[in-house]
Amino acid sequence: MKKDIICTVCPTGCIICVEGEGKNILKIEGFTCARGKVYAENEFVAPVRILTSTAKISGIKSPLIAVRSNAPIPKEKIFDCMDEIRKLNLQAPVHRGDVLIANICGTGVDIIASSDAVND
Numbered sequence: 622m623k624k625d626i627i628c629t630v631c632p633t634g635c636i637i638c639v640e641g642e643g644k645n646i647l648k649i650e651g652f653t654c655a656r657g658k659v660y661a662e663n664e665f666v667a668p669v670r671i672l673t674s675t676a677k678i679s680g681i682k683s684p685l686i687a688v689r690s691n692a693p694i695p696k697e698k699i700f701d702c703m704d705e706i707r708k709l710n711l712q713a714p715v716h717r718g719d720v721l722i723a724n725i726c727g728t729g730v731d732i733i734a735s736s737d738a739v740n741d
Contacts, residue, residue: 626664628657637661669693672732674706676721680713680740687735688721694730701726714739 622642628635637651637658644666652658663669672694675685688709694702702725709721715738722732 624665626661628652628660630654630656630660633657639665641665668696670696670699672699672702672706673735674703676706676709676711678711678713678715678738681738683738686711686715686738688732689735690725690730691720691733692730694725694728698726698728702728702732706732711738 623638623640626637626639628637631654633653635651635653635657637649637660639646639661640648646662646665649658649661652661670693672690674688676688677684678686688706690702705722705725711721715721715734717734717737719734720731721734724730725732
């Protein structure tokens with residue numbers, strides 16, 4: 622399999638071509654720095670993403686609060702994690718950094734509040 626990956630590590634945005642079979646990388650070219658090479662290898666073998674979303678909350682003017690993962694989540698688990706976040710129904714006060722869902726979907730990653738939501 623051949624995959625072109627646009628590196629997001631720095632503003633250069635190198636287009637890195639990775640060839641491999643399964644998790645075995647056979648050839649990689651197009652990177653201009655070591656960080657880009659590592660990024661492309663990880664993106665080819667096991668892509669991960671920081672998950673940002675919103676959750677329902679009561680007790681404040683806004684019906685939603687911004688939430689995010691405190692570490693990258695495997696890309697294939699994103700939709701399962703979104704299903705769990707959708708089930709949240711929080712009550713103010715919630716403070717930035719509060720763990721809202723620990724170890725979401727068995728990933729070892731927590732969903733945390735991105736900001737404060739205090740009672741009106």
